[in-house]
Amino acid sequence: MLITLEGIEGSGKTSQLAHIEAFVRQRGLESVVTREPGGTTVGEKIRAVLLNPDIEKMAPLTELFLYEADRIEHLEKIIRPALEAGKVVVCDRFADATVVYQGYGRGLDLEMIHSLHRLILRDLKPDLTILFDLAPEIGLERAWNQVNNGSRSGRETRFEKEKLAFHRKIRDGYLTLARLEPERFFIVDAGQNETTVRDTVIEHLEGFIGHKL
Numbered sequence: 001m002l003i004t005l006e007g008i009e010g011s012g013k014t015s016q017l018a019h020i021e022a023f024v025r026q027r028g029l030e031s032v033v034t035r036e037p038g039g040t041t042v043g044e045k046i047r048a049v050l051l052n053p054d055i056e057k058m059a060p061l062t063e064l065f066l067y068e069a070d071r072i073e074h075l076e077k078i079i080r081p082a083l084e085a086g087k088v089v090v091c092d093r094f095a096d097a098t099v100v101y102q103g104y105g106r107g108l109d110l111e112m113i114h115s116l117h118r119l120i121l122r123d124l125k126p127d128l129t130i131l132f133d134l135a136p137e138i139g140l141e142r143a144w145n146q147v148n149n150g151s152r153s154g155r156e157t158r159f160e161k162e163k164l165a166f167h168r169k170i171r172d173g174y175l176t177l178a179r180l181e182p183e184r185f186f187i188v189d190a191g192q193n194e195t196t197v198r199d200t201v202i203e204h205l206e207g208f209i210g211h212k213l
């Protein structure tokens, strides 16, 4: 089973990973918690380039292909082997992030991105995508506070540095995807406190995993 977490910067999805992992374990299931970009040796190097705040201008297609290269490596080394072994894979961002950031955000052709995904993912699709929805003004403020207090790396702020208008496109893009596939997406109001968000997510997972097993 593949569960993905999505949302704008500062939406708190990464803090929820640990709660989700604990819940999956409690249910007696083996889990693999991973992230994109990253998750593999090559992927972590690609991540360092993609999120480097000193690189201000990168051609949108270069950005797209770096995310897809990271994903190919990740699928081959981590995701597919874990799924084949019957594990629950919980991934902090996945292909929806490319549709939203490089498609809706950078303006690349959505059909081209979908064709790349047909090639790379084949028939793999997340079973469940949890969307941590939040106003970008709040998300960005949270993200920069985390950078300033050291809980988020200052070496990974290339997207945080984008204008508010870009982050608005990202939020709207995610909400559009969620409207297109309501059976796959679960939207949680990430403006609530961490405990309330956790309880809402776990309650949904109880139903979802219980129903699948």
Ligand code: TMP
Binding pocket: 009, 035, 036, 037, 051, 067, 093, 094, 095, 097, 098, 099, 101, 102, 159, 160
């Ligand atoms: P994060 O690990 O803090 O979520 O940062 C990853 C950043 O990369 C985030 O700003 C979203 C961006 N991103 C894309 O633009 N496209 C993608 O395909 C993925 C996976 C992430």
